[in-house]
């Protein structure tokens with residue numbers, strides 16, 4: 240029974256192939272490309288591979304282990320590209336199929352390849368320098384076991400718009416040459432072991448919309464030149480190793496919807512000027528050595544859903560005129576020096592509020608934060624200097640934990656989360 244079952248499991252029939260060619264015509268994938276696809280599959284560690292050049296479909300790929308339900312295999316062909324009548328492979332997705340091999344240098348032999356997605360495998364080695372001569376526009380090797388330096392030759396693939404190297408073991412410095420990738424819209428390097436500073440050359444990436452470099456071992460300041468990334472909508476700098484202060488020039492990034500910075504060393508400084516970021520949805524400035532007050536405009540942002548400024552030295556009060564139309568769902572102010580009353584306006588249906596470890600006024604049973612039968616989740620543990628503020632039913636299970644290393648180091652040991660068990664037993668966890 241068992242051998243049969245595993246034999247069945249190890250055969251994957253591709254069902255999600257995307258065909259752009261006319262079946263039944265004489266057009267088909269050029270035979271060289273069919274052969275090269277087989278070499279590629281072998282290099283990547285598939286033990287069996289069957290690709291149909293007539294239909295541009297992967298018919299079988301065999302690996303040795305069981306697969307997650309969300310695996311994805313796909314080859315895309317385009318029959319109107321190139322100077323001949325054949326169809327050509329333009330994209331390959333081999334995702335979540337536990338491939339144990341290496342990235343295929345043979346990719347260069349597919350003259351029209353544009354996109355590769357090899358996420359969630361066990362691929363090792365580095366990025367083949369041969370890829371420098373391709374016209375790729377998208378590379379994802381998210382969560383693998385790739386190591387070594389990021390090859391400077393990557394900077395030669397100026398057609399690239401998307402690079403995702405997150406969740407690998409790349410080390411060494413970020414090569415200057417990446418600054419040549421002027422078409423780049425996303426550069427995602429989080430959860431590696433990169434060192435050194437952000438090279439100045441990156442300031443030339445003026446089309447960048449998404450930059451993520453969390454969980455690395457970088458050094459030096461968060462550079463001023465991030466202001467050049469005017470198209471940026473997402474900036475994620477959790478536990479990068481980079482130092483504060485957060486540069487004032489960040490104020491120019493008015494397209495940001497998602498700004499997350501945490502765990503920076505460096506001098507105490509005031510809340511950065513974010514008034515131009517009118518579309519912010521998620522703002523995380525956690526453990527950034529911020530002092531002074533939270534500017535009033537932050538509470539008035541129409542689109543903001545998550546506000547996490549915990550573990551700073553912020554003072555002042557929460558305004559009592561937060562709009563009822565506010566989209567706020569998570570407000571984490573834990574570990575500051577905030578004071579005053581907790582206004583009713585922050586307590587809305589379904590909102591999660593963590594006010595623990597502050598200097599708020601003691602909340603008696605008659606005050607909004609402590610009313611019974613409420614439909615929000617509020618943590619008041621040690622939120623005031625007066626003893627007895629613990630709201631037992633909600634707070635007793637609050638814990639702060641270190642995150643274990645999840646799948647192959649995607650999360651770093653420095654990242655922490657807080658877990659709160661609310662009155663109704665719901666577990667609230669946030670990073």
Ligand SMILES: *[C@@H]1O[C@H](CO)[C@@H](O)[C@H](O)[C@H]1NC(C)=O
Nearest residue numbers: 259316317318319320321329
């Ligand atoms: C196929 O390639 C041609 C030529 O580059 C391009 O114009 C067309 O959009 C491509 N087709 C698809 C579906 O990507």
Ligand SMILES: *[C@@H]1O[C@H](CO)[C@@H](O)[C@H](O)[C@H]1NC(C)=O
Nearest residue numbers: 320321322323324349350351
């Ligand atoms: C067609 O394209 C191939 C590969 O890109 C190239 O080697 C060949 O010289 C081209 N042929 C013509 C007639 O342009």
Ligand SMILES: *[C@@H]1O[C@H](CO)[C@@H](O)[C@H](O)[C@H]1NC(C)=O
Nearest residue numbers: 368369371372392394395396
């Ligand atoms: C990369 O581009 C530079 C010029 O910008 C060139 O000298 C070098 O040979 C190229 N490297 C590769 C591997 O193509």
Ligand SMILES: *[C@@H]1O[C@H](CO)[C@@H](O)[C@H](O)[C@H]1NC(C)=O
Nearest residue numbers: 432434435455456457458480
């Ligand atoms: C981080 O980099 C420093 C040098 O800047 C090095 O001494 C240290 O060992 C590195 N830490 C890790 C975890 O790689």
Ligand SMILES: *[C@@H]1O[C@H](CO)[C@@H](O)[C@H](O)[C@H]1NC(C)=O
Nearest residue numbers: 503504505506507508527528
């Ligand atoms: C925060 O700022 C203070 C004062 O500038 C400084 O003494 C302290 O070391 C800083 N904290 C960190 C974690 O850098």
Ligand SMILES: *[C@@H]1O[C@H](CO)[C@@H](O)[C@H](O)[C@H]1NC(C)=O
Nearest residue numbers: 554576578579598599600624
């Ligand atoms: C806490 O608030 C009280 C009055 O509300 C104030 O006297 C005290 O200085 C505050 N403590 C800190 C550490 O800010």
